[in-house]
Amino acid sequence: MTxxxxxxxxxxxxxxxxxxxPRVRAWLSRHPLAAYAIRRLGLYVVELWGALTIxxxxxxxxxxxxxxxxxxxxxxxxxxxxxxxxEIIARYQHEFGLEGNLLSQYLRYMDRLVxxxxxxxxxxxxxxxxxDVILRALPWTIGLLGISAVLSWVIGIVxxxxxxxxxxxxxSAIITNLSIALAHVPFFFVALILVYVxxxxxxxxxxxxxxxxxxxxxxxxxxxxSVLKYGLLPGLSIVGIGAMGWILSTRMLMVPVLGxxxxxxAEAKGLKPWRILTRYALRNCYLPQVTAFGISLGFIFNGNxxxxxxxxxxxxxTTLVTAIQQLDFNTILGVTNVxxxxxxxxxxxxxLLLPLLDPRVKYWK
Amino acid sequence: xxxLNAVLRTVRNSGRLATxxxxxxxxxxxxxxxxxxxxxxxxxxxxxxxxxxxKWLVPSGDHVLGxxxxxxxxxxxxxxxxSVSLQIGAIAGVISTVVGVVVAFVAGYKGGWIDNVxxxxxxxxxVIPTFPLLxxxxxxxxNVSLFQVGVxxxxxxxxxxxxxxxxxxxxxxxxxxxxxxxxxxxxxxxxITTELLPNLLPFIGVGFASSALxxxxxxxxxxxxxxxxxxxxxxxxxxxxxxxxxxxxxxxWPMFVVPIVxxxxxxxxxxxxxxxxxxxxxxxxxxxAGE
Numbered sequence: 087m088t089x090x091x092x093x094x095x096x097x098x099x100x101x102x103x104x105x106x107x108p109r110v111r112a113w114l115s116r117h118p119l120a121a122y123a124i125r126r127l128g129l130y131v132v133e134l135w136g137a138l139t140i141x142x143x144x145x146x147x148x149x150x151x152x153x154x155x156x157x158x159x160x161x162x163x164x165x166x167x168x169x170x171x172x173e174i175i176a177r178y179q180h181e182f183g184l185e186g187n188l189l190s191q192y193l194r195y196m197d198r199l200v201x202x203x204x205x206x207x208x209x210x211x212x213x214x215x216x217x218d219v220i221l222r223a224l225p226w227t228i229g230l231l232g233i234s235a236v237l238s239w240v241i242g243i244v245x246x247x248x249x250x251x252x253x254x255x256x257x258s259a260i261i262t263n264l265s266i267a268l269a270h271v272p273f274f275f276v277a278l279i280l281v282y283v284x285x286x287x288x289x290x291x292x293x294x295x296x297x298x299x300x301x302x303x304x305x306x307x308x309x310x311x312s313v314l315k316y317g318l319l320p321g322l323s324i325v326g327i328g329a330m331g332w333i334l335s336t337r338m339l340m341v342p343v344l345g346x347x348x349x350x351x352a353e354a355k356g357l358k359p360w361r362i363l364t365r366y367a368l369r370n371c372y373l374p375q376v377t378a379f380g381i382s383l384g385f386i387f388n389g390n391x392x393x394x395x396x397x398x399x400x401x402x403x404t405t406l407v408t409a410i411q412q413l414d415f416n417t418i419l420g421v422t423n424v425x426x427x428x429x430x431x432x433x434x435x436x437x438l439l440l441p442l443l444d445p446r447v448k449y450w451k
Numbered sequence: 452x453x454x455l456n457a458v459l460r461t462v463r464n465s466g467r468l469a470t471x472x473x474x475x476x477x478x479x480x481x482x483x484x485x486x487x488x489x490x491x492x493x494x495x496x497x498x499x500x501x502x503x504x505x506k507w508l509v510p511s512g513d514h515v516l517g518x519x520x521x522x523x524x525x526x527x528x529x530x531x532x533x534s535v536s537l538q539i540g541a542i543a544g545v546i547s548t549v550v551g552v553v554v555a556f557v558a559g560y561k562g563g564w565i566d567n568v569x570x571x572x573x574x575x576x577x578v579i580p581t582f583p584l585l586x587x588x589x590x591x592x593x594n595v596s597l598f599q600v601g602v603x604x605x606x607x608x609x610x611x612x613x614x615x616x617x618x619x620x621x622x623x624x625x626x627x628x629x630x631x632x633x634x635x636x637x638x639x640x641x642x643i644t645t646e647l648l649p650n651l652l653p654f655i656g657v658g659f660a661s662s663a664l665x666x667x668x669x670x671x672x673x674x675x676x677x678x679x680x681x682x683x684x685x686x687x688x689x690x691x692x693x694x695x696x697x698x699x700x701x702x703x704w705p706m707f708v709v710p711i712v713x714x715x716x717x718x719x720x721x722x723x724x725x726x727x728x729x730x731x732x733x734x735x736x737x738x739x740a741g742e
Binding site for chain 2: 129132133136137140141144145148266267268269270271272274275278279281282286287293391392395396406407410418421422425426429430433
């Protein structure tokens with residue numbers, strides 16, 4: 087490596103400051119992976135900041151007066167007879183971070199959010215902080231959507247691989263066409279049909295809520311059984327449609343691989359078909375499918391508004407709808423931020439991990 | 452004429468594309484004819500008027516799908532709602548495809564810092580969860596028209612179209628024939644319209660179908676939460692009414708099963724068109740999605 091000659095000329099102060107830069111650059115060019123990671127992290131920070139900012143201004147610029155709404159709801163709830171005085175309004179404005187102009191509101195909001203992880207008080211459950219309201223809903227959403235996501239991925243990969251392997255057979259064609267037809271159908275439609283059949287017509291399963299309210303929440307067998315029973319219908323509707331998409335994409339990835347020479351060679355070697363399928367063919371589909379799965383895991387933090395709403399499931403989606411109905415800015419922003427953060431982080435982690443997992447992935451070039 | 456022949460050949464080569472187009476065409480035809488059919492069902496009176504018939508009639512010869520809680524004929528309602536749903540898909544699909552195409556071409560063709568800025572912005576919009584924003588927007592904007600809802604939905608759906616088309620522009624930009632056009636001093640706009648755009652039509656078609664699909668579902672979602680545009684009934688609102696008026700407990704299944712079946716068919720048709728177009732224009736996938 088031809089190192090640059092160190093500057094021999096007398097340097098003034100300004101040049102001294104920038105002197106290390108060539109060294110940094112040289113180091114980066116010797117460590118492309120590190121350079122890539124740094125650039126990727128930088129992009130992550132920019133995207134995160136941009137998305138949080140857009141979300142903040144989007145909701146702040148909406149017409150509607152949350153303080154007025156709060157005072158009205160307080161008056162209703164606590165029979166608050168006196169008219170809201172200017173002091174009370176000012177106090178609430180302070181508490182909700184609504185005093186000053188939009189820019190100072192924004193700076194204060196970012197300061198609270200980034201440095202303290204504080205979203206301010208919620209309205210739907212005043213005075214509980216919005217982050218606590220969200221944290222209470224989060225386990226339900228993660229539980230329902232997370233388990234459903236894993237199940238649909240596993241089912242989709244297995245069925246899709248078999249459908250690809252047995253391409254041209256009648257069963258495979260039926261499964262493929264079925265998944266093409268159903269892959270984009272909203273979960274909610276299936277949920278509605280399932281509710282009608284199993285809850286209203288047959289009466290086998292509960293139609294609403296996340297657990298039997300007569301059982302107190304805890305780590306008892308009764309409670310867990312009840313949660314599973316109540317989660318069956320929403321879960322089934324998500325897995326049923328979600329798996330279709332994975333079947334389709336796995337099959338699409340499988341079929342071109344099946345024509346490769348190394349598979350013919352593996353067959354000529356006399357390997358068992360099952361071994362060829364799992365160790366030779368399916369392996370090549372893992373990478374894109376793992377990537378897509380990681381991203382879809384990030385998206386579960388969006389909650390599934392419609393399914394949760396239909397089942398009255400106490401997750402993020404239901405929380406969001408309640409918050410919007412009551413103009414609860416802090417909670418709305420909080421839910422949106424959770425979704426933004428988890429999607430961006432999932433994509434970041436995948437982008438950083440993939441070059442390590444697969445030597446063919448060369449992002450940093 | 453040449454274009455027509457090419458289209459016909461494409462359709463003949465892909466059974467899936469043809470099936471999707473036929474289903475879509477039948478639905479559009481039904482929607483276009485819906486005023487006439489509704490009139491015929493009413494036989495002189497308006498069958499969608501409140502209290503046109505008795506409430507909650509079960510399906511029979513007179514009312515094939517029964518009537519709802521206001522005594523409206525469900526079949527007539529479903530048909531005119533289908534036309535509204537297709538309209539919202541067309542409005543939002545066109546707007547977001549046009550915006551997406553413009554952004555994709557500017558970013559992909561110009562490259563450099565413009566591409567960086569536009570792509571980062573598109574990327575940011577893609578991670579902001581759209582449904583909450585859409586709910587919020589329509590919760591505040593009450594009494595909006597169908598067209599305004601279409602615009603609102605397109606605000607959030609153009610980034611998807613932009614992203615797909617941009618990557619195609621990037622791959623086309625460096626093809627030899629584009630270089631040739633550039634060497635022969637063709638202007639940028641000329642290259643884009645005569646060299647790039649025709650080759651991208653299938654991808655633009657895919658973008659349009661996806662945006663339309665997203666918009667129809669977006670409106671259904673809004674209606675199900677009870678936040679749709681006023682004055683019109685789309686398929687989502689019929690489902691919402693069915694849930695809220697207890698059609699589930701009363702066993703009035705046509706009220707939600709028929710809209711769901713229609714929308715499922717529509718989604719299936721659009722997805723078949725998507726996959727069919729990709730198969731035809733991406734030879735590596737040919738035969739992949741099933742023989």
